[in-house]
Amino acid sequence: MALSKKQKAQAPTVDRDKFYAVDEAISLVKKNATSKFDETVELALNLGVDPRHADQMVRGVVSLPKGTGKDVRVAVFAKGDKADEAKAAGADIVGAEDLMQTIQDGTIDFDRVIATPDMMGVVGRLGKVLGPKGLMPNPKLGTVTMDVKKAVTDAKSGQVEFRVEKAGIVHAGIGKASFPEADIRANFDAFMDAIVRNKPTGAKGKFVKKVSLTSTMGPGVKLDLEGIPGA
Incomplete structure (x- = not known):
């Protein structure tokens, strides 16, 4: 497939065979995010797990300290006082x-x-719709709760859910290209820490096998695993 004019211009700035230190990779990703919109900085991990086995599933939630830069729209299943609480939040x-x-x-x-526990009978009927999209509320992720105020606030302020896909891949947005490099690094560290804390019992051998950063339209930058938690 022929490279676009932009891709040709970016190609010399990233050595496809090199593994970069985290801070250098973040700098490169920002430099190559030249679209007219504010590109998302995306993290991709290749983990040493097989998610087809229940004891090798990696799933969790992390609050990014510098936020995501994204306007997150939150839907809440609740009635009465809890519905009012959700609206106020x-x-x-x-x-x-x-x-x-x-x-x-x-x-x-x-x-x-997000749903209160008493609403799960209703929400459960939407499993075939919400499940495949990764939107089904889950007590383990804090999205089935009576504390809807906290759940809504967390979701709005930079909370990110993650779940390993086939072949052991995890993708997540960890900020915007307009963020200062230090903010992207803080979010990167928080996300990696959450991944390591959610290492499943069935994971054997090397857990974090590959890590790369990119922006929405930019080239991928492979990271040197030296000093990265769990790598």
Whole structure:
């Protein structure tokens, strides 16, 4: 496939065969994020796990200290006082059976779903819709809770969910190209720490095998694993 004019211009700035220190990689990613929009800085990990086995699943949530730079739309399944609490906390969509019907009709205008435990009977009917999109509320991730205020605030302030995909890959956005390098590094460290803390019992041998950074439209930069937690 022929390279675009932009890709040709970027190619000399990144050595595809080199493994870069984290700070140097962040600098390169920012330098190559030249689109007219504020590109997302994306982290990709190759982990030594097989997610087909339950004891090798890697899934969790992390609050990035510098936020994501993204406006996260939050939907909350709740009634009564908890619905009012969710609205006051800044939830974008709040409902119960009516929200379920909206979703069943094909409208999914949100990035995160939170539910009070008593609403899971309703939410459960949406498993085939929300599940494949990674939107199903989960007690382990803090998205099935009576403390909807905290859950909404966390989701809005830079909380990121992660889940290992086939072949042991984890992808996540850890900020925007406009962020200062120090802020991207702080988010990178927090994310890596969360990955290591969620190392499954079934993981054998080397856990973090490969790490790379890129921006939405920029080239990938491979990282030197020296000094990276869990690598």
